[in-house]
Amino acid sequence: MKISLFATLRDRANARSIEIALDKPTTVAELRKIIVAQHPSLAELLPQALVAVNQEFAFDEDRVGPDNEVALFPPVSGG
Amino acid sequence: MNDTPTLIALTEAAIDLNALQRAVTTDLDGTVVAFVGTVRGVTPGAAEPVTTRLEYEAYAAMAESKLRQVANEMREKFAGIHGIALTQRIGEMAVGEPVVAVLVSCGHRGGGAFEAARYGIDRLKQIVPVWKKETRPDGSAWVEGDYVPTRGD
Numbered sequence: 001m002k003i004s005l006f007a008t009l010r011d012r013a014n015a016r017s018i019e020i021a022l023d024k025p026t027t028v029a030e031l032r033k034i035i036v037a038q039h040p041s042l043a044e045l046l047p048q049a050l051v052a053v054n055q056e057f058a059f060d061e062d063r064v065g066p067d068n069e070v071a072l073f074p075p076v077s078g079g
Numbered sequence: 080m081n082d083t084p085t086l087i088a089l090t091e092a093a094i095d096l097n098a099l100q101r102a103v104t105t106d107l108d109g110t111v112v113a114f115v116g117t118v119r120g121v122t123p124g125a126a127e128p129v130t131t132r133l134e135y136e137a138y139a140a141m142a143e144s145k146l147r148q149v150a151n152e153m154r155e156k157f158a159g160i161h162g163i164a165l166t167q168r169i170g171e172m173a174v175g176e177p178v179v180a181v182l183v184s185c186g187h188r189g190g191g192a193f194e195a196a197r198y199g200i201d202r203l204k205q206i207v208p209v210w211k212k213e214t215r216p217d218g219s220a221w222v223e224g225d226y227v228p229t230r231g232d
Binding site: 004006007008010011050052055056057059071073074075076077078079 | 116135136137138140141142144167178179200203204205206207208209210211212221222223224225226227228230232
């Protein structure tokens with residue numbers, strides 16, 4: 001599945017998105033571990049990174065699956 | 080007449096404050112409060128006080144949906160207000176340029192428009208997925224946000 005990246009995470013990966021192998025739904029906490037395992041370059045930024053699922057902030061116990069729109073980004077700094 | 084116009088925009092175009100003011104003003108209004116955020120060129124006390132420019136990036140679809148959520152929260156908390164405009168500009172911006180605008184219209188100056196505009200800009204900075212990269216004379220770096228969303232954000 002595709003995970004969109006923004007700001008610091010996009011720069012670190014040098015890509016607007018990454019692909020991860022995930023064939024069945026899991027939790028956001030588990031998704032974070034999978035991302036670190038499959039994309040170690042993001043490991044340092046991941047603890048502070050926020051996860052959005054279907055354009056809503058998602059939390060560790062929330063479910064996420066291959067059909068969801070998922071994004072990973074740092075705390076926001078707009079305005 | 081629409082008594083509660085709500086204008087949400089995430090745009091690369093320059094912010095036209097006069098147009099926004101006209102758009103939020105209904106026949107019921109005698110007040111428009113406008114908060115305008117601009118690119119600050121000097122931050123006294125900072126390790127590197129000079130900013131040359133800022134570059135804004137957004138997760139566009141979610142940012143538009145969160146701007147709408149901020150407007151809804153403003154209406155729930157400040158029942159007396161009428162029009163709302165929330166505009167976030169993205170792209171590259173020079174010192175002095177308006178980057179974000181929150182406008183609120185109301186019948187009278189005591190009707191909650193000041194408070195609603197303050198709430199709106201504070202919430203925008205918490206939950207709307209936009210990030211800025213600051214360019215200084217010594218290089219460029221992403222500005223770190225510090226708000227960690229909780230359920231309901």
